[in-house]
Amino acid sequence: MSLESRFGRYVDALPEKAWFKFLATHVVVPYWNWGDPKPKLPGGPRPSTQPSENVQRMMNLVMPLADTSSLGRAKAVMAIAQNAEEIFAGLDNVGTVHTARFVILEDNLCMISVYDGDFSNYIRDFIETIGSVFDDVMSLVKGGEVLIPTAQNVDAFIDWVHEHDLFQAPDFPTELFALQDERAGRKRGTPHELRSLPRELILQLQANRNLSLGGGYRAYPGVSAAQVRSRFGMGW
Amino acid sequence: MLTAADDDSRLAEKLVEALYRPDGSRALRPVHALGIGATGTFVASQIASDFCVAEHFSGEPIATTVRFSNGSGCATAHDGWSDVRGMATRFHLADAAATDLVAMTLPEFFTATPEAFLDFAVAARPAPYKGESVWGKLRALLRLELPLRNPYPGETISPDSGAIAFADDHPNARLAVFGAAAIGAPLSYVRASYHAVHTFVVTGKDGTRRHVRFSWQPIAGVANTNKSETPVDSYLSAELRTRLEKGSDRFSLVMTIGETGDAFDDPTRPWPPHRVRIAMGTMTIEAVADDQAEASERLSFNPWLLVHGIEASDDPVLRVRKEAYKISSARRGGAPCPFAGV
Numbered sequence: 001m002s003l004e005s006r007f008g009r010y011v012d013a014l015p016e017k018a019w020f021k022f023l024a025t026h027v028v029v030p031y032w033n034w035g036d037p038k039p040k041l042p043g044g045p046r047p048s049t050q051p052s053e054n055v056q057r058m059m060n061l062v063m064p065l066a067d068t069s070s071l072g073r074a075k076a077v078m079a080i081a082q083n084a085e086e087i088f089a090g091l092d093n094v095g096t097v098h099t100a101r102f103v104i105l106e107d108n109l110c111m112i113s114v115y116d117g118d119f120s121n122y123i124r125d126f127i128e129t130i131g132s133v134f135d136d137v138m139s140l141v142k143g144g145e146v147l148i149p150t151a152q153n154v155d156a157f158i159d160w161v162h163e164h165d166l167f168q169a170p171d172f173p174t175e176l177f178a179l180q181d182e183r184a185g186r187k188r189g190t191p192h193e194l195r196s197l198p199r200e201l202i203l204q205l206q207a208n209r210n211l212s213l214g215g216g217y218r219a220y221p222g223v224s225a226a227q228v229r230s231r232f233g234m235g236w
Numbered sequence: 237m238l239t240a241a242d243d244d245s246r247l248a249e250k251l252v253e254a255l256y257r258p259d260g261s262r263a264l265r266p267v268h269a270l271g272i273g274a275t276g277t278f279v280a281s282q283i284a285s286d287f288c289v290a291e292h293f294s295g296e297p298i299a300t301t302v303r304f305s306n307g308s309g310c311a312t313a314h315d316g317w318s319d320v321r322g323m324a325t326r327f328h329l330a331d332a333a334a335t336d337l338v339a340m341t342l343p344e345f346f347t348a349t350p351e352a353f354l355d356f357a358v359a360a361r362p363a364p365y366k367g368e369s370v371w372g373k374l375r376a377l378l379r380l381e382l383p384l385r386n387p388y389p390g391e392t393i394s395p396d397s398g399a400i401a402f403a404d405d406h407p408n409a410r411l412a413v414f415g416a417a418a419i420g421a422p423l424s425y426v427r428a429s430y431h432a433v434h435t436f437v438v439t440g441k442d443g444t445r446r447h448v449r450f451s452w453q454p455i456a457g458v459a460n461t462n463k464s465e466t467p468v469d470s471y472l473s474a475e476l477r478t479r480l481e482k483g484s485d486r487f488s489l490v491m492t493i494g495e496t497g498d499a500f501d502d503p504t505r506p507w508p509p510h511r512v513r514i515a516m517g518t519m520t521i522e523a524v525a526d527d528q529a530e531a532s533e534r535l536s537f538n539p540w541l542l543v544h545g546i547e548a549s550d551d552p553v554l555r556v557r558k559e560a561y562k563i564s565s566a567r568r569g570g571a572p573c574p575f576a577g578v
Binding site for chain 2: 007053056215217
């Protein structure tokens with residue numbers, strides 16, 4: 001094997017070499033991020049007038065805990081567990097939620113839910129029905145105390161939730177260009193080198209450290225929770 | 237006076253000509269040159285006729301002829317190379333009637349108009365390919381870009397560079413070019429999903445007309461070869477023969493219903509994955525056809541071979557395919573295209 005071809009094989013394997021990963025992480029990515037920082041892309045589903053885009057919408061709310069010790073995380077568990085009945089009754093009253101659950105993930109309390117309709121109204125309905133639960137939760141969350149009582153800080157709470165709802169990566173990878181263009185005020189259809197897509201993703205992950213991958217799978221797409229309950233004669 | 241059909245015919249002639257590869261054969265199709273024909277049976281689901289009154293959705297077993305193919309127009313088999321695959325299905329109906337469903341593994345098309353597709357075909361004409369120099373790869377890595385892939389063993393020409401350059405300037409083409417570059421090689425022709433790409437308009441039992449797109453989903457599941465291993469040049473036809481000697485394989489036909497605001501006439505824009513999907517039926521692939529010349533090479537499919545209950549949308553790429561398939565069939569001396577002489 002010639003020297004050139006051996007060098008070529010070495011370069012092909014570079015992305016998996018520890019030293020190159022270190023260089024990329026600590027020098028190359030910061031360099032590009034310095035020169036071309038990406039604004040954070042907003043969380044939650046994007047606005048749409050299309051019917052199936054407005055049902056079964058995903059929320060991935062990540063709330064950083066103020067006290068990340070096991071003691072603090074236990075308090076978060078208790079805040080949810082002690083209010084389970086109120087939460088379930090509230091979800092029934094909201095009436096547009098397909099599924100919802102709370103998850104402790106590392107230092108975060110997460111609320112993962114699937115709901116129908118407008119995001120702001122979903123949160124507004126929630127606060128209306130289980131605002132006291134969110135007061136308990138927000139008392140445990142970093143920066144949450146200023147939003148208590150949530151029932152009297154509805155708009156600020158909606159903004160906070162939106163800020164902490166994960167960005168939903170587009171279902172089609174090249175759509176990332178369009179979302180970045182829109183955020184940066186560039187017109188749709190701005191030319192981009194296709195090969196730059198990995199860099200755009202890497203830099204976007206600097207701004208949005210966590211994200212939801214695509215819009216998710218739906219077994220019965222385009223159908224609201226109310227339609228499902230009605231079809232099966234379960235009423236509300 | 238020239239008609240729209242004359243214009244389509246001229247454009248289709250140019251398209252077919254532009255699609256031939258230097259390593260292809262005029263006796264074969266300009267794209268999807270190599271393939272294998274199989275026979276099967278399609279049975280519609282119980283609800284299919286609610287959405288489409290076409291004969292093959294009645295629920296009666298319908299004999300089918302299926303041609304699986306590699307997307308390339310190269311006359312030599314390179315099954316293991318990353319490439320789009322095709323699955324063309326003919327449903328044999330009563331009184332010697334038939335309808336075709338032409339699908340491929342890429343879920344979207346490269347351009348929104350046939351004129352732009354001609355530009356794409358010219359831009360992506362296979363050119364000498366050596367991959368990227370070592371310094372080019374290093375530069376790409378430092379720019380956080382993916383280096384161009386290394387040539388496959390024996391690969392001397394490729395459409396990749398031209399296709400990528402075209403996509404850089406044509407946002408509509410980005411998704412398909414990106415998808416095609418990453419598509420890989422299936423373990424088997426029956427372990428890939430195939431998409432009809434274009435929008436059709438179906439009429440249901442109650443007279444409701446819906447804009448829809450069709451996909452075949454393999455019951456065996458989607459699986460690709462390991463791209464880090466040296467690709468095998470010829471295995472897909474043998475694999476299908478061996479597989480079908482042992483038993484049958486199935487595909488489910490899924491029909492996605494579009495909504496107002498979706499791209500009905502633009503095949504470059506896939507619909508979001510959470511549109512309503514209807515399970516239209518199951519096709520069982522039963523055997524490799526005995527007469528491959530008749531069931532695969534000479535057979536002339538045409539996406540416009542439709543029956544009562546299904547209409548073509550206004551997609552201009554779909555429109556020109558009628559002529560392009562007809563011309564391609566005549567050039568290679570295939571069995572007469574259903575629209576020959578029309």
